[in-house]
Amino acid sequence: MTPHWPEGSIARMSHALILIVLQAILTFVIGFRIIATWIFSPQEVVWDGSGSSFLVAVILGTLSLAGILWFGLLQVGRLRCQDLGWKAASLWPAVVQGLLGFLVALIVVFGIAVLGGASIPDLVQAIAHYTWKQRGLFFLIGIQAALVEESLFRGYLQPVLVKRLGAVAGILLTAVVFAVYHLNFTSVSLIGKSLLGLIYGLLRERTNSLIPAGIAHFGVWLVIGSL
Numbered sequence: 001m002t003p004h005w006p007e008g009s010i011a012r013m014s015h016a017l018i019l020i021v022l023q024a025i026l027t028f029v030i031g032f033r034i035i036a037t038w039i040f041s042p043q044e045v046v047w048d049g050s051g052s053s054f055l056v057a058v059i060l061g062t063l064s065l066a067g068i069l070w071f072g073l074l075q076v077g078r079l080r081c082q083d084l085g086w087k088a089a090s091l092w093p094a095v096v097q098g099l100l101g102f103l104v105a106l107i108v109v110f111g112i113a114v115l116g117g118a119s120i121p122d123l124v125q126a127i128a129h130y131t132w133k134q135r136g137l138f139f140l141i142g143i144q145a146a147l148v149e150e151s152l153f154r155g156y157l158q159p160v161l162v163k164r165l166g167a168v169a170g171i172l173l174t175a176v177v178f179a180v181y182h183l184n185f186t187s188v189s190l191i192g193k194s195l196l197g198l199i200y201g202l203l204r205e206r207t208n209s210l211i212p213a214g215i216a217h218f219g220v221w222l223v224i225g226s227l
Contacts, residue, residue: 004078008163012077016157019072020181023064023152028183031060047226049133057137061144069148073156084155085210094207098215101203105196105220112192113227123227130225142221146214153178153197154204154213162205171201196220 005012032046039052046053073079081087088094113123130138153174162170175197179190200213 001078001080003083004076007159009160013157013160013164015077016152016160017177019068020152020157020177022072023068023148024181024183026063026068027060031056035059047134047137049131049135049137053137054140057140057144061140064144064148069151073151077156079156084151085204085208086151086155086214088207088209088211091211094209094211095215097203097207098212099219101199101212101216102219102223105199105216106223108195108199109192109220109224109227112188112195116188126227127223127225134225135222138221138225142218145221146218149178150200150204150210150214150217153181154200155210158201158204167205171198171205174201 003012005015036046036056039056046056073084074081110120110123114120157177158170158174160170161173164170165173175194178197178200179193182189182193184190184193196217200217203212203216204210
């Protein structure tokens with residue numbers, strides 16, 4: 001199957017950005033602001049691991065996987081998973097690289113949180129006190145984030161920007177778009193998400209695979225959760 005648009009083309013870049021905007025609207029506007037508001041009472045917490053929180057996660061995950069990844073990328077874009085980077089010459093080195101990337105991402109998250117006024121003991125305590133239901137919720141969200149967001153950003157957008165602007169500028173710009181996509185415009189969030197996007201982008205560029213970036217991204221959700 002031949003991709004709909006050549007890598008590096010304006011049409012492919014435009015398609016990537018359109019899908020990113022749609023994913024942002026789906027997740028952060030429709031999902032967390034409309035669906036979650038409708039399901040949850042003011043006293044409940046979206047990340048509490050309740051049945052309602054799992055329902056929100058399943059709805060968002062299903063819409064993202066079916067609408068954005070399968071239809072938007074694989075069908076409209078006429079791409080295969082391998083075209084996006086879901087491949088590896090050897091699996092275990094890719095897994096090890098992903099775990100190392102996760103450790104670096106963990107350090108970045110803690111560092112940014114400390115700069116934002118949090119203390120490491122408080123962060124560790126908050127993470128340690130997640131319930132097993134919350135862990136299950138973060139596992140579910142982490143899978144969706146790793147598959148959909150890594151396919152969109154590092155699998156589809158980054159190769160276009162790298163081809164047009166060069167590796168350094170392409171990776172940096174993709175990381176910035178990744179940060180803005182989360183629709184949280186505080187300095188801590190923008191810097192933190194940009195640095196995480198940079199880590200995932202470097203993993204993608206260095207390995208020519210999405211597997212390490214996906215593992216690192218999933219690991220951050222599984223361990224850090226909603227902090």
